[in-house]
Amino acid sequence: LEEGAKNEISTFSNFITTINQKKEGIGNRNSPTQLVIPNIKDGKDLPALCLDVRQKQRMSIDTLPQDLKAPSPPEPSLPIRTKTVKDFQDDVEKSKASGDWKAVHSFYSTTFDSFMEINAAFKKDTNSPFNTIEDSGIDAKFVNVVYDALLNTPQDVQKSVLKGIINGLLQEWTGPRTKDDLRAYCILLQNPQFSNTSTYVIYAHLLRQIAALTEADHHFLVHWSKKISQRRFKQVVDRLLQFISLRLFPAKPEEFPPMVKCTWWIPSATKVLALFNAANSLISPPIISYTDFYNSTLDHIDLMEEYHNWQCYGNSHRFSFCQYPFIISIAAKKVIIQRDSEQQMISIARQSLVDKVSRRQKPDMNMLFLNVKVRRTHLVSDSLDELARKKADLKKKLKVTFVGEAGLDMGGLTKEWFLLLIRQIFHPDYGMFTYHKDSHCHWFSSFKCDNYSEFRLVGALMGLAVYNSITLDIRFPPCCYKKLLSPPIVPCDHNTLVGICGVTLDDLFQIMPELAHGLSELLSYEGNVEEDFYSTFQVFQEEFGVIKSYNLKPNGDKIPVTNRNRKEYVQLYVDFLLNKSIYKQFAAFYYGFHSVCASYALLLLRPEEVEILVCGSPELDMSALQRSTQYEGYQKTDLTIRYFWDVVLGFSLDLQKKLLHFATGSDRVPVGGMADLNFKISKSETSTNWLPVAHTCFNQLCLPPYKNKKELKQKLIIGISNAEGFGLE
DSSP: OOSSOEEEEOOOOSOOOOSSSTTOOOOOOSOOEEEEOTTOOOOOOOOOOOOOOTTOOOOOOOOOOTTOOOOOOOOOOOOOOOOOHHHHHHHHHHHHHHSOOHHHHHHHHHHTSSHHHHHHHHBSOTTSOOOSSSOOOBOHHHHHHHHHHHTTSOHHHHHHHHHHHHHHHTSOOOSSOOHHHHHHHHHHTTOGGGGSGGGHHHHHHHHHHHHTSOHHHHHHHHHHHTTSOHHHHHHHHHHHHHHHHHHHSOSSGGGSOOGGGOTTHHHHHHHHHHHHHHHHHTSSSOSSOGGGGOOGGGGGSOHHHHHHHHHHOTTSOOOOGGGSGGGSOHHHHHHHHHHHHHHHHHHHHHHHHHHHHHTTOOOOGGGGEEEEEEOGGGHHHHHHHHHHHTGGGTTSEEEEEETTOOOOOSSHHHHHHHHHHHHHHTSGGGOSEEEETTTTEEEEOOOOOSOOHHHHHHHHHHHHHHHTTOOOOOOOOHHHHHHHTSSSSOOSSTTSOOSOOOOOHHHHHTTOHHHHHHHHHHHHOOSOHHHHHOOBSEEEEEETTEEEEEESSTTGGGSBOOTTTHHHHHHHHHHIIIIITTHHHHHHHHHHHHHHHOOGGGGGOOHHHHHHHHHOBOOOOHHHHHHHOEEESOOTTSHHHHHHHHHHHTSOHHHHHHHHHHHHSOSSBOTTOGGGGOOEEEEOOSOTTSOOEEETTTTEEEEOOOSSHHHHHHHHHHHHHSOOSSSOO
């Protein structure tokens, strides 16, 4: 690779669009690059990567219609190769025993010498076209055996494979790629040699060619990739993530060409990673977790620059990771949302100050905040009134005052306000939400009413929580967050429906598992549905003691449910329960949330990530909290501290949650885990007769130096079990 002439490879000209959103893509960062490889004859112009982000839509590749037809060039006839898996394994064993690797060397150098030879070796039947998305025609077992053996062969064998791949990549581009070409790309992506940085120049050009394929070709690659085994699939994903990380932060910069000459490396790799993300999303359950696509290296780049590039350069071809949000970790997204919120807060506060001065009025510090004053005895009504009166201030920093209490809000009062308000609103007696015991979650009550302002209040509360980085103890099903992002940006046309998303029986299982199970039984029933169930396209609901009926479709009460139309019935029933019957309630909730959280940053989030930002994690790891705790006046080896952790680690989950709530104002764990709490234990120089004291604004616990473990446990339990209100009487 280090010998031979330097030939320029020009930038690509065609963009690889996404499979669902056809006009989006990824940008070539800047300029052409030079590749130093032997025997390059004629550098051919290859299509360039570009992007239009003017629509500000999320970059998520989905499937094309199943009937997509692309013009396919005729497949060239393949050479006949008869070696089987067993033949190859026998050759490898003989080579290991004798030390003579000629037969194995010959196989590898021939097989990887061209795309045609790759197909000849690994295509299940060389006489069959395999032109469908259902079957790639690749003998996966043979590919796996060959790659598993490769890294244990002598260096000259491994070098022959890389040389062959170079030859294949340098073949002339003569029109559309054949399905054999796509098969070769699919096989080459699984090559374990590309985990080594010394192969990255070759790997980059492989990725570049795959990234530049047409939308139709990507469609095939996505569907073929979902058939790869979980282990191999994750290996390819990890390899791509490592490639991006090491190009951003190389351990040995001299190993790679200068960044200015290979600006297309990262966009190409990210685009190919997007194909695997699309393949992963087609399977239920997915092949690997969506979190396996996170690249934590991106936590250390200038995220706000990425975000602003994404927002501002809509007419350019400038690449930003924000175009591919699946690669950005939830911790990094939280940083983007927090900073975006802070900038909005500063902007709103500055405008208020300017307005005040322009009217020659005396500025007041309170004008810089959203000041909420409430009475504990009238919590919901006071909160509703305050937020309704101060709509213009919702994007200011929140400050809460409980009337008649001495507490000064440095964050702790805000946390308690959220906690108490949520607890009261979600109480069954309040009637806004129904608690489903089987699924342990709340869902919107379908009861009709004249005023949905309280649902708007709950939405605004969730928005304020995200905006002010507060975690809430709300138990909504995942479907709720999917609806909350439908669409992620409030439409300008107020007649556009909001909060309506595609729902399935799986969504209903997460809320009403018993009903969903009954509908599932209906779908699989082998008898005569019409005669045995005697149902119509009509549902019944009880509202304030009165049974009301609703047609699922026009004249539904006259249409019987049969074996033929039962799928339609189930889909309409699920849609009625999760969309139509609660539309007004959820629309108010949606507008309340977005009245505070309106931001293009929401386009970066998956529904699961919105849930984590709102609710944090319910999983408590007290050992992790112990490792990250800071001390003031104590050392971690002091007897009192050792007593404390012995007691806390022995607490029940309920008591551990009470301790967390006592010290921090919330029993939920933030996005970054326990370490993000910045929990501190300070020495209280008061009498040991006193209970522990907490400063929830600073996540600080003040602990007197109790003389023994029994006394510490007793005082701590009393303190954390009586922790509502601020100030001592």
